[in-house]
Amino acid sequence: MAKLEDIDPRVLVIKKRLKVVSEIIPVMSSKGGVGKTVIATTIALLLARKGVCVGLLDLDITNPSTHIVLGINPASIVPEEEKGVIPPRVHGIEYMTIAFYSKDNPLPLRGTEVDEAIKEILAITRWGRLDYLIIDTPPGLSDPVLDVLSYMDKISPVIVTTPSPLSLKSVERLLFMLTEAGITPKGLIENIANKPSERIIEITKKYNIQYLGNIPYIENLDIIITDPERLVKSDFAKKVDSIVSKLVEANK
């Protein structure tokens, strides 16, 4: 006879929900404002246009913003329920965000609550068969983020940074912590950089990860950022597309 106390039954089911996903790519950054959300969403949009089965999951719980890049109002969408929640299809992407439930209201949560909300979303969302699940993660490597990663197998994060001297130290810290947690990033993207910078390349060599490419500063990005049709045709997307090719290439 076994008697156990106070079990959270969600953890097991999370692994099962993610079994249908071939590869999970959390897009991570050590700092906010480096373009992580736009890059994550653009990667998903470009993969969908290539006919790849792709999902996009916004786990930036207190500040979800992928829906802005997708140009949709999350309060107007109620995901279909079928023994869980079926992610609605947006621009060919299976899409899930907490903004469907917070209705885009402010959601001030502390660390443990962020963790709870993430677990709930992962436990209820029933993804279809996906080649890639792209995840927009909260900036920095907080405990909740590390927890998220621990619920998943098959993860290969993509790191986004800028060449700013302020970013160098923190991106290295992020890489160090990931390595320590036994997670190997798929590669690093240098954003807002007109050319690859030596220091960043040095860091990728040190941690033995792929330098996926640089994305120059693009002047009108803020204007096209909420219009997916224009976004995917932009110079920004062209740069991201060459990075996507490398991501897909690595799997062949």
Next chain:
Amino acid sequence: MHEWALAEAIIDYVSKVLRERNAVKVKRLVLRIGKLQTIDKEILVFALNNLAKEYDISIDEIIMRDEEITLKCRKCLTQWTLSPSQLPEDIREAIHFVPEVVHSFTKCPKCGSRDFDIVSGRGLSIESIEVV
């Protein structure tokens, strides 16, 4: 239905316990049901029984204990409770799926802060499981 997703999580866990303990059946399964998540118990039991059959698991008794909602302000330490039935349906639904979004829709009745803890009554957990 969210209840099905939760039931699946419970049955997955139960089958793991049965395997690990080399047990043949569940004598008693005690679930704690936080009221914030407004779980439909009828659907939950229906889903549990259906999934148990599918997994070839026998459960003699399922007990469900309600847990009252207690919220506590981190600023002024006021404690209060909430009646989900008084919330508009779409908000109740949203909280049903992800209880943490209650922070988007409720404030401390005394000081108006959204910085509060859900002390009890959040959602579903397995209080105990007896197998033989």
